[in-house]
Amino acid sequence: MAIERLGVDEDAKYSQVVVHGETCYFAGQAELGDGIEAQTRRTLEECDRVLAMAGTDKTRLLSVTVWLKDMGDYAAFNEAYLEWIDGGHKPVRACVQSEMALPEYLVEIQMIAAKK
Helix, strand or coil: CCEEEECCCCCCCCCCEEEECCEEEECCECCCCCCHHHHHHHHHHHHHHHHHHCCCCHHHEEEEEEEECCHHHHHHHHHHHHHHCCCCCCCEEEEEECCCCCCCCCEEEEEEEECC
8 A cells, every 4th residue: 555745845854744554644733823722722823724635524533632731721722722623523542741842832633534
């Protein structure tokens, strides 16, 4: 079964998406913004972009992993996430507190999705 790598020119260290068969594996997405709500919304917009790059969308999500710099942001993150996620197609999800790659990042989201 072939492996397809997408978005390889966006960063020298990794692919944005790796597709194997009917499964799409996404790099972690993080965007800067003023506060957790802005960063979450921008990151979710980026999630939509890379899902489309792979020919899929959030209704096909299988798994979402969320890293928060501060679990005190959990409620604000969830508010934006619940507006974004398709309630009829909820993936499994984990959310943990973690140090971030850049100190300015408050949230990072990684996904696995099925192809359309």
